Amino acid sequence: MNDWTKMMNTLDLSRTINGFKSQGQKLLGSQEEVVGLRIRHPFLLLRSVLLISLLALACNLSVGVATSHNETIGLATTEVLEAPSLEQLPSELPGETLLSTPAGSQAAPSPNASIQPIGVFKLAVIVDLSSELVSREQAHRVVAEADQILLDQTGIGFTMVDFVEITPDSRVIDLASDYIATHPENLPNGILIFSFGDENTARSYGGYFLTLPAPAGFVNEYVSSTYGDNQIYVAINHFGHRYAACGYGDEEVDAPVQASSFNGECRNLDGVACVENNGYSMCCNAVDNLYASTPTYFTASSIVHEFLHPFGPNGVEDHYYTPTCNQAMAEEASLRRYSEEFSLEESESYNGLCPYVYDNLEFGYRP
Numbered sequence: 001m002n003d004w005t006k007m008m009n010t011l012d013l014s015r016t017i018n019g020f021k022s023q024g025q026k027l028l029g030s031q032e033e034v035v036g037l038r039i040r041h042p043f044l045l046l047r048s049v050l051l052i053s054l055l056a057l058a059c060n061l062s063v064g065v066a067t068s069h070n071e072t073i074g075l076a077t078t079e080v081l082e083a084p085s086l087e088q089l090p091s092e093l094p095g096e097t098l099l100s101t102p103a104g105s106q107a108a109p110s111p112n113a114s115i116q117p118i119g120v121f122k123l124a125v126i127v128d129l130s131s132e133l134v135s136r137e138q139a140h141r142v143v144a145e146a147d148q149i150l151l152d153q154t155g156i157g158f159t160m161v162d163f164v165e166i167t168p169d170s171r172v173i174d175l176a177s178d179y180i181a182t183h184p185e186n187l188p189n190g191i192l193i194f195s196f197g198d199e200n201t202a203r204s205y206g207g208y209f210l211t212l213p214a215p216a217g218f219v220n221e222y223v224s225s226t227y228g229d230n231q232i233y234v235a236i237n238h239f240g241h242r243y244a245a246c247g248y249g250d251e252e253v254d255a256p257v258q259a260s261s262f263n264g265e266c267r268n269l270d271g272v273a274c275v276e277n278n279g280y281s282m283c284c285n286a287v288d289n290l291y292a293s294t295p296t297y298f299t300a301s302s303i304v305h306e307f308l309h310p311f312g313p314n315g316v317e318d319h320y321y322t323p324t325c326n327q328a329m330a331e332e333a334s335l336r337r338y339s340e341e342f343s344l345e346e347s348e349s350y351n352g353l354c355p356y357v358y359d360n361l362e363f364g365y366r367p
């Protein structure tokens with residue numbers, strides 16, 4: 001399997017964190033399969049559905065009765081899964097290797113002056129000027145927000161070490177491989193590309209990730225047991241992605257066309273009232289959620305999500321509250337907090353990922 005195929009196999013069409021958008025992962029050339037989330041506690045599910053339906057109705061009085069067309073409301077809706085691939089099986093962990101700090105890194109100051117990070121995950125940020133404009137200051141601020149989120153979970157933080165604006169000649173992912181080719185002596189741990197993505201993938205889903213091999217001799221301080229120690233982690237994120245968008249009907253529609261949800265919005269609950277929040281039209285029952293806590297929290301959370309994915313061995317099954325996650329957590333794969341039943345608050349606090357992924361990042365750090 002060549003590098004290109006391998007890279008595409010790592011593509012994660014992610015980010016719709018347990019309900020407010022669909023989540024999924026795709027392999028080129030493989031059959032896509034849509035499955036529902038395993039139901040651990042049917043009674044609790046029913047209770048969750050009732051609770052959420054009532055909540056929806058409570059902020060929905062002016063727009064009529066909400067109707068459901070999905071039986072898994074309240075839990076993750078559906079995920080696009082892929083055929084198992086050898087590329088996704090964990091490989092042997094490589095031995096520890098020292099990596100000196102690249103000369104000339106322009107580390108941005110951390111906003112967490114009081115917290116000494118145990119490790120810094122250096123990000124080069126590339127803005128695809130053909131998608132949407134993101135200023136250096138905006139990039140700096142959202143990376144700082146992602147830094148805070150990751151620090152709170154792991155003691156490891158993000159730092160923006162470079163900022164590049166470019167219009168791609170061809171595919172968006174070529175921006176990442178070109179960056180690697182032109183910065184062989186000064187490689188970051190990860191490359192964050194703000195873009196709609198190839199085939200509009202990031203615009204549709206929020207973001208996705210891939211890994212790219214670095215030149216021979218490079219060893220990433222953050223070692224993935226799945227992808228090895230010489231990969232550069234790449235996330236393609238849609239900066240302006242609307243969390244819990246309401247009344248648009250489609251991510252590519254710029255202005256709301258109605259005052260209540262439809263077409264899968266608001267966790268597949270039609271008729272939820274839309275309210276103006278964070279500068280766009282949002283499901284009224286989402287405004288108090290963590291992801292809506294700042295205008296850019298969801299983007300920051302998506303950055304954490306995509307850069308943590310490569311540290312899980314199971315692709316989309318490394319998401320929060322999947323069957324694989326539930327089983328692993330029942331077997332104490334991580335000692336982090338994990339509820340018996342689905343918790344939206346908990347899901348968002350883990351950025352939609354299973355808690356063990358954070359442990360894997362910590363274990364994989366080889367300074």
Ligand SMILES: [Zn+2]
Nearest residue numbers: 012014015309
């Ligand atoms: Zn994901």
